[in-house]
Amino acid sequence: MKHFSKNDINAMDRIYRLNLINSCTGYKSANLIGSVSSKKIYNVAVFSSITHLGSDPAMLTFIVRPTTVPRDTYRNIIENKEFTVNHIHLNDIKEAHHTSAKYPSIISEFDMTKLEKEFIKGYNAPFVKTSKIKLGCKFLNQYEIKENNTLLMVAEINDIFADEAIIQDDGWLNLEIAKSVTVNGLDGYALPSLIDRFEYAKRKNE
Ligand SMILES: Cc1cc2nc3c(=O)[nH]c(=O)nc-3n(C[C@H](O)[C@H](O)[C@H](O)COP(=O)(O)O)c2cc1C
Numbered sequence: 345m346k347h348f349s350k351n352d353i354n355a356m357d358r359i360y361r362l363n364l365i366n367s368c369t370g371y372k373s374a375n376l377i378g379s380v381s382s383k384k385i386y387n388v389a390v391f392s393s394i395t396h397l398g399s400d401p402a403m404l405t406f407i408v409r410p411t412t413v414p415r416d417t418y419r420n421i422i423e424n425k426e427f428t429v430n431h432i433h434l435n436d437i438k439e440a441h442h443t444s445a446k447y448p449s450i451i452s453e454f455d456m457t458k459l460e461k462e463f464i465k466g467y468n469a470p471f472v473k474t475s476k477i478k479l480g481c482k483f484l485n486q487y488e489i490k491e492n493n494t495l496l497m498v499a500e501i502n503d504i505f506a507d508e509a510i511i512q513d514d515g516w517l518n519l520e521i522a523k524s525v526t527v528n529g530l531d532g533y534a535l536p537s538l539i540d541r542f543e544y545a546k547r548k549n550e
Contacts, residue, residue, distance in 0.1 A: 367529035379420035430475035
């Protein structure tokens, strides 16, 4: 097995390190965050750091890269306190990936991709039409991660939209039916297939 030490990692070519470190923690969620600016420019961008934070109350978290350059999603969320999270559908991976291109704030990624906006009552932020699982979220708080100058965003999940076929009797969402993709590193999109589900794990001999 090849070994990369801390010294090796520090000495690596920037792109090699970026690829290695972004993929070494495993598959990540692949979502599009929809948001709107106070000038009504509709923004959509791909994020792989969205993770559930707790279910009661329903909350999620994600990481925003250092705000040393303009970050439209971040600014919109701070301005309007709401945003949408949309699973990336298998058919949308190319367009979804393109939302990471650095467009100026006055340009809407919806105009630069084939992704379509969808408006749902109660939200000014746009949803992504073709996404099969969509969340309506409200910003709660942000925490500075001093070690690398990133921000950890905390939000409440207030509305969940999913096709009936995806929702199982016990509330579990079948992401395989949704054809929601996952991301390997920063540019590899994959479609996982379910192997099995298990009972709540109990100690042996219990
Ligand atoms: C697969 C993938 C995952 C990404 N995940 C994040 C993320 O979790 N946090 C982040 O700040 N940027 C992430 N980015 C970068 C943003 O998509 C990119 O900075 C985008 O331009 C942000 O758009 P905005 O300025 O409109 O918010 C990711 C990019 C890709 C390709």
